[in-house]
Amino acid sequence: MSTDYQQAREAFGISLRELRFTCPSGNLTGTQLASALGWPHSKIYKCEGGRQTITEADLRRWVDACGQPEQLPGMLARLRGFESQIRSWRRQLSAGHAPVQSSWNVEVGRSHVIHAWEEAVLPGMVQTADYARHIFTRYGTFFGSTQDAEEAVRVRAQRQEWIYQRGHTLKVIVWEAALRARVCPPQVLAAQLDRLAGLVGMDSVELGIVPFTAPLKLPTANGFWIFDDRLVVTEDWHAELWLDDADNVSLYGRVWATLDDSAVYGSDAHNVINAARRALNAR
Template sequence: MTASPSSAAQAARERLASRLVDLRKTAGLRAIEVAARCGWHKSKVSRIENGRTLPSDADIRAWCRACGADEQIPDLVAATRTVDEMYVEWKRIHRTGIRRRQETDVPLYDRTGLFRVYCSNVVPGLLQTHGYAEALLGTISEFQGTPNDASEAASARLARSRVIFEGRHRFVLLVEETVLRYRIGSPAVAAGQLGYLLEVMSLPAVAFGVIPFTATRTLWPVETFMIFDDERVQVETLSAEINITAPAEVGLYAKAFGELHRMAVYGARARARIAAAIDALG
């Protein structure tokens, strides 16, 4: 069993803290001396060095100057921002509503050549209809207690998904068969979403796979994740979005995707499962 993405984020924070400790020791300073030079309480240095507090850009600059290591500032500031972006709570992301979050991903979607997407719980965002997206995003806003702009956010999600039709990108999208049966929205919304899957899976750039209920599992159902080329993985948990860029960890998700890909069915066999889900709506 692999470590959770949140554990990976904490490990990245601890690696940054270790680099700061190394700077202090190389300078021959005690923690209390760094605190005094920075004008901080000594407990702040302890929290930073133990990975409990993520230092701000200003903290990094003060620390490096106290240790006579100004040349380390750009690299450590960049590392701090990477750690800060790695694990971000949904309530923070959605604090002004969900629409803005859909729009901020547009540059990432535009520059990605190959999308690999696995969803164990909902239809992939790239393939959602407006009705399905609105129902889903409204539920998310209500659960999180954040501003509900579900209709506008759904429109922004569909605008972001235009990459499906541009012809400059390739998509491999996998879902567990259970996803086809979950009732997100009304029966009419569910039927419209399933019908749309039948349409979009015929696009030349799209490979859509369904992992059957009866598949012999070589990998258990895992968290929903997206791989953007070989550069970044976005993982969705109940509480947060995790962004992974470390090559070894990206490779781990690529390996998992390969296992899931081999368990899925495509083409006529996938269509049959979608049709069965439509029939089950009555």
């Protein structure tokens, strides 16, 4: 969890505690508030201590129980502000992958230049439908979320139209491992590699590949996307992080440029793709 996010959650917890201490009818103890809300006593102190993020529904009940409903609009705005930066997969995938893809489509549609780095999977903007279908199915199974792979594939395919629109540039770097990862059947991966090879040389796509043999100035790590110079989206197993502050956008830009120093393009990129394709056929 990011330091900024945790600090915001702890500060919000202090505000929750202040509501309890300033009830018009007199201070409430944590035990009294828990009893009024029908919650375990521990939940009060987890929320106040920044160890648990309160939901919007629970916040509404909290301010009402503290007799201060007029505080709700301001506190909701604060909660939504820091919650928008870290988007848990549990919460996002409760309705399946398609709504998540729709959110991405909005940000892609607002952008003119997108930088991307992926170390273990090929980027969604260049995936074939079959490859994407296997990715969505595997994640859906792992997280136990709604299985909506077909709809998610359709929404992702809509996003790929962005590449063919005038004035757009996709600058993507992938590690060679992403070309060889068996996240789908061999025939699906073979077709995906063929599509990737066909993108080399496109006016709107700059495809770089970091070979296994390339010297690295930084270790390969989590994938991330930079939308123009205004937003970074990166992910971990628990959540996506949406970062729009200038310092973080600049940091990820430096990371991308550093990884780019190890990438090959053009015919050299074709050679790496072809080597992965031959290795696939040899098995």
